[in-house]
Amino acid sequence: MRKYVVILIILTVLPGLLFADIFAKTGTAGLQFLKIGIGARALGMGEAYTAVTDDISSIYWNPAGLALKAQDQVMFSHTTWIAGINYEFVAFSKVTPLGTFGVSTALLHMDYMDVIEEEPFGPTGETFTAYDLMAGITYANEFTDKFSFGASVKYVREKLDEFDVNGVAVDIGSLYNTGWNNLKIGMAIKNFGPDLEYEIDEDGDGLLNEDPFDLIDNDGDGLIDEDRDEFPFKIPMGFSLGVAMDLYASGNQLLLASVQLDNCVDRQETYNVGMEYKLGTFKIRSGYQLNFDETSYSAGFGWTIPTSFAVFDIDYSYTDMGDLTESFIKSPQRLSLKMSF
Numbered sequence: 001m002r003k004y005v006v007i008l009i010i011l012t013v014l015p016g017l018l019f020a021d022i023f024a025k026t027g028t029a030g031l032q033f034l035k036i037g038i039g040a041r042a043l044g045m046g047e048a049y050t051a052v053t054d055d056i057s058s059i060y061w062n063p064a065g066l067a068l069k070a071q072d073q074v075m076f077s078h079t080t081w082i083a084g085i086n087y088e089f090v091a092f093s094k095v096t097p098l099g100t101f102g103v104s105t106a107l108l109h110m111d112y113m114d115v116i117e118e119e120p121f122g123p124t125g126e127t128f129t130a131y132d133l134m135a136g137i138t139y140a141n142e143f144t145d146k147f148s149f150g151a152s153v154k155y156v157r158e159k160l161d162e163f164d165v166n167g168v169a170v171d172i173g174s175l176y177n178t179g180w181n182n183l184k185i186g187m188a189i190k191n192f193g194p195d196l197e198y199e200i201d202e203d204g205d206g207l208l209n210e211d212p213f214d215l216i217d218n219d220g221d222g223l224i225d226e227d228r229d230e231f232p233f234k235i236p237m238g239f240s241l242g243v244a245m246d247l248y249a250s251g252n253q254l255l256l257a258s259v260q261l262d263n264c265v266d267r268q269e270t271y272n273v274g275m276e277y278k279l280g281t282f283k284i285r286s287g288y289q290l291n292f293d294e295t296s297y298s299a300g301f302g303w304t305i306p307t308s309f310a311v312f313d314i315d316y317s318y319t320d321m322g323d324l325t326e327s328f329i330k331s332p333q334r335l336s337l338k339m340s341f
Contacts, residue, residue: 029266030233031158033108033132034191038077038089040315040334044300045274046287048258050242051175051186056093056338059104059138062173062188063150066093066100067140069340077336082321085110099141108132128161146177156235169193169235183245190240195232238264254278281305285317296321313338
């Protein structure tokens with residue numbers, strides 16, 4: 001047990017070291033799609049899910065939770081985001097004698113947009129698009145009946161028209177169940193990785209990051225170098241600490257509550273609270289995200305359908321994002337399907 005306590009202490013202290021010299025810098029981190037949550041259950045609870053997670057969606061929220069489900073699982077999640085953006089997530093997990101392994105992929109995509117020229121200002125008749133991609137592998141194990149630990153390694157890619165950037169990030173997490181009213185403490189560090197930068201060959205000579213300010217033709221093509229050094233940017237590394245417990249449990253009824261603190265490199269700390277009421281196979285949820293520019297409210301419901309083939313979980317959630325919400329139809333909505341075998 002001593003070594004598990006040590007791991008918990010490390011996970012608690014490490015974020016303070018990682019974020020010691022970092023203050024909220026809105027817009028300074030790239031690959032923002034990594035902050036978009038997946039799974040309608042979690043979003044219906046206001047993203048207060050780090051200590052709740054106990055299924056395949058743990059791959060995103062807290063890898064340690066993947067060890068708590070003693071079944072193989074498949075998950076599909078679709079998010080209708082703001083500004084006509086869509087986000088897809090697919091994952092599969094397999095329970096083995098060595099622990100639980102998972103693979104996942106996510107794609108953020110959007111419609112084609114017009115290319116706008118600066119002088120003279122207006123569309124050129126050309127179009128472009130952009131997308132973000134993630135692919136990862138996850139491992140989790142339940143070391144005791146109270147403590148589990150997990151980690152993920154992810155390949156990330158962002159492409160904007162003809163420009164792209166690639167990188168690697170790591171997630172680690174832990175879950176501890178105190179055994180009292182199913183009180184759980186969850187911690188996760190997500191998107192830990194090196195800074196990235198675009199590599200752009202503006203003059204098409206095959207060379208990158210040339211110095212256009214020294215007025216020298218470094219590549220010998222008869223022209224002053226047009227490529228400038230691209231500035232590196234951070235990925236949205238974050239730390240989450242959550243507590244969840246059963247407030248009421250009787251027969252086929254269960255009331256679950258969760259609170260959570262989130263810290264990310266490009267914003268101030270935020271706080272999430274969420275609840276889920278379960279009556280038999282039907283569940284309703286609600287939650288808030290606090291200390292954003294505007295409070296974000298979420299709600300949703302879910303239904304568990306046992307069959308001879310698999311246990312199906314169908315979940316839906318809606319998020320009101322204040323001024324970013326144009327209408328109910330154009331607000332962030334999620335639909336997810338989980339299958340347990």
